[in-house]
Amino acid sequence: MVNIESIEAFTDNYIWLVTTNEGSIVIDPGESSNVINHIDKNQLDLKAIFITHHHLDHTGGVDEITSYYPVDVFGPNNNIETISRKLRDGDKINIIGTEFQIIEIPGHTLDHIAYYSKNNGNPILFCGDTLFAAGCGRVFEGTFEQMHESLLKLKNLPNNTKIYCGHEYTLSNLEFAKEAEPFNQNILSRYNEVIKLREKGIPSLPSLLSTELKTNPFLRCDSKEVQENISTKFNTLKETKEIFKALRLWKDNF
16 A cells, blocks of 8 residues: 655645555755654665656755665756666656656756656656646746646546646646636635635645646647637637646746
């Protein structure tokens, strides 16, 4: 049985801790103290660290954690020396009794990867800053086309995939989604639900891919309403790639 916990970091980061009876994995530790304290307090057996991309708020705690626990650090092919196991698209790794498949998803950064597990019919996805609940990451190093293609890869995963992303951005993303698709009742309902969760200090994550397909405008660029709204607002073509680019540029300044 896989147990997944969130460890909060900075103002809105989530570090994910995945545990089975064979040990634990830490994913994207931007800082170290909360992770080390949690591992020690709960007497966990850390087996590995997973990194999705090179940004410091996802990697800043790696050196100190590995100084306490000399474990392998899995990550994309970049210049971070601490990463001992470089991964590429289609690679499969088996650790803590769980198989993870690597999906390359460039756009936010060129080195970005996701970790996907079928998890005995209860699939899970750790996607860093590419796909967010009700949104997607900014395009910093890649192209809009790369980011769109990366999201299409994730969109084609099973609908019951649980999505664990790197930040608590859901409420602000839904505020934008309401503007992008103002007549989508699913977005309005989700917005009200997330407000209640956050008022209680409860994370809005994980999300379900089935929920994202109904409420995330960046996965709905083929939706007639989204296309009509965006093409009219920005005088752009109704092709999905053009709609995505216009949406992302709009969100950048929203």
